[in-house]
Amino acid sequence: DGGITQSPKYLFRKEGQNVTLSCEQNLNHDAMYWYRQDPGQGLRLIYYSQIVNDFQKGDIAEGYSVSREKKESFPLTVTSAQKNPTAFYLCASSPRVATSGNTIYFGEGSWLTVV
């Protein structure tokens, strides 16, 4: 089935560690996104990528890094510089970004907890 696969579903991070969340899509979408969602809150954009080897900071990029070496993959690294990383992370994708109004497709999310 076509869709977006995020892994792991649950992840625990110790203080000072970097962790990487995986996101893979087989929808052949050009654009990919990472959002952060805190309990009872809306989504905040961390990073987005419109094409391979290109990505842009979103509203809350500090303490995060991404790469887009392949069209289908957009991993997110939560670095030790992110002081409050405990949250629900959502990866998403959409067709060619040049057209406004594209539906955004979401993965099932990854829960990250600092221990």
Next chain:
Amino acid sequence: SQQGEEDPQALSIQEGENATMNCSYKTSINNLQWYRQNSGRGLVHLILIRSNEREKHSGRLRVTLDTSKKSSSLLITASRAADTASYFCATGDSGGYQKVTFGTGTKLQVIP
């Protein structure tokens, strides 16, 4: 900052009743979308309405858009327990790229 603000933040109704959620936004938009999120899951797209449209239907969903008031409403008719979820509006700005901003959501509980 968040563009859309949903109202109410939480809504509890009996099965079979209608549920209405509202979304207000601040700046000009090209389109507005509604998404649904079951607890602990990803978001699922429900419906998109463009800035030149006033009303749109999809099954039991009815969405209206009033650009003069910068507001939209989502009506779910004949609600079911399975409609229990959070509902988010998302606005697409008039810029050239896909910058979509999500609201804070309405948490709907449908009681069987």
